[in-house]
Amino acid sequence: MRIVLKNGQRIVKENELERIDIAIEKGIITEIGKNLTGDKEIELHEKLVTPGLVDVHVHFREPGFTDKETIRTGTQAAARGGYTTVCAMPNTNPIPDTKEKMAAVRSLIDRDACINVEPYAPITYGLTSEELVRMNEVEAFAYTNDGVGVQDAGTMFLAMVQAAKYNRPIVAHTEDNSLLFDGVMHEGFKSKELGLPGIMGIVESSQIARDIHLAKETGVHYHVCHVSAKDSVAAIRSGKMQGVNVTAEVSPHHLLLNEGHIPSDDANYKMNPPLRSEEDQRALLEGFLDGTIDIIATDHAPHTEDEKSGGFMNAPFGIVGLETAFALLYTQFVKPGVFSLEFLIDRMSKIPARLFQLRQAELRVGSVADLAVFDLDTPYTIAKEDYRSKSSNTPFNGKTVYGMCALTLYNGAIVWNNEKDEVEK
Ligand SMILES: NC(=O)N[C@@H](CC(=O)O)C(=O)O
Numbered sequence: 001m002r003i004v005l006k007n008g009q010r011i012v013k014e015n016e017l018e019r020i021d022i023a024i025e026k027g028i029i030t031e032i033g034k035n036l037t038g039d040k041e042i043e044l045h046e047k048l049v050t051p052g053l054v055d056v057h058v059h060f061r062e063p064g065f066t067d068k069e070t071i072r073t074g075t076q077a078a079a080r081g082g083y084t085t086v087c088a089m090p091n092t093n094p095i096p097d098t099k100e101k102m103a104a105v106r107s108l109i110d111r112d113a114c115i116n117v118e119p120y121a122p123i124t125y126g127l128t129s130e131e132l133v134r135m136n137e138v139e140a141f142a143y144t145n146d147g148v149g150v151q152d153a154g155t156m157f158l159a160m161v162q163a164a165k166y167n168r169p170i171v172a173h174t175e176d177n178s179l180l181f182d183g184v185m186h187e188g189f190k191s192k193e194l195g196l197p198g199i200m201g202i203v204e205s206s207q208i209a210r211d212i213h214l215a216k217e218t219g220v221h222y223h224v225c226h227v228s229a230k231d232s233v234a235a236i237r238s239g240k241m242q243g244v245n246v247t248a249e250v251s252p253h254h255l256l257l258n259e260g261h262i263p264s265d266d267a268n269y270k271m272n273p274p275l276r277s278e279e280d281q282r283a284l285l286e287g288f289l290d291g292t293i294d295i296i297a298t299d300h301a302p303h304t305e306d307e308k309s310g311g312f313m314n315a316p317f318g319i320v321g322l323e324t325a326f327a328l329l330y331t332q333f334v335k336p337g338v339f340s341l342e343f344l345i346d347r348m349s350k351i352p353a354r355l356f357q358l359r360q361a362e363l364r365v366g367s368v369a370d371l372a373v374f375d376l377d378t379p380y381t382i383a384k385e386d387y388r389s390k391s392s393n394t395p396f397n398g399k400t401v402y403g404m405c406a407l408t409l410y411n412g413a414i415v416w417n418n419e420k421d422e423v424e425k
């Protein structure tokens, strides 16, 4: 069967768009042009067509915490956000730290995922800072202990030596526990106002500085998760200038919000790392614009409503992000001209795929048909009831944005269709 997407618009350069039809056969783009016909034609009404988005940082909670999310609901949420490849974090129960446990995760993915999912393996057994996972036994595209920092420098050094040998990236949640002092939000005016224990920026930046020295020594590809602090951006910038193979991601929420946006003791604003100062937020945007920070990653971290009702002192860290990332960033930054549509899409699709050698589509004949279609013209309000995710813990509910994902195709099959309001599998 030949499917034709009619009257879409692709990005030519920056914000310049061009009207096109795209023909898809057997999951592959077979023709791009004007006035194409097919067995099934889908009218796009001049909506934006892009390669499917790629997110290297999501939590799908399966196995172990399926009341928060599953591989099925997580990938459906991703498809609704325009994503066709995502990388799942290993802070599950059990942690995939043996060959068998990793095989079990892969078979869940084969059974339930509606898009491409690459599972991470942990750096160490049990996400502690002790025994390294043997990378020749537990195979994965990359290794991370996300959720906790690798506390011991020697352990991180040996992990990097091993990862360099197997040519795998080390992906780091950077957090020095000895500097945490039980903090629950950024140490700043808001933590003082609310009387809550703070988390200093140096909790993150000092460990990034340490790791950049180790990465320089070992030559590993070292990737920093969810950068939040100004001094972290400076450390990464200086590492890059010295030729260290360091890359970094920033989350939509850290680009969009700072501690001043936290209205009250509402745990939908609680995540790790925390929303920091306005100055930190500005440094993140600067780093994103100058290439110090390479990509966007959502850190989609679902938690139940019940867990999140406990306020900052009791609730777990983390917010969902897959279903709102593109629209929030498009509305806040592309519409007012801070950066272009091309700049954003590259950092949500092409660049993350290239950094980690992941599956990714291109808008050209012969490419796999993993595509997203976005409506840039119709405003809509982010609503809890609309989530495909099992969880809805985010501070962005109720916000009106542009850039709803209208359609997502994975391998040429529709996995999200907003008009039909259903996900086909
Ligand atoms: N980001 C978070 O606040 N939470 C994540 C863990 C993590 O990404 O560090 C989670 O697993 O819930």
Ligand SMILES: [Zn+2]
Binding pocket: 146, 147, 148, 173, 225, 226, 272, 273
């Ligand atoms: Zn983390």
Ligand SMILES: [Zn+2]
Binding pocket: 057, 058, 059, 089, 146, 147, 299, 301
């Ligand atoms: Zn995470």
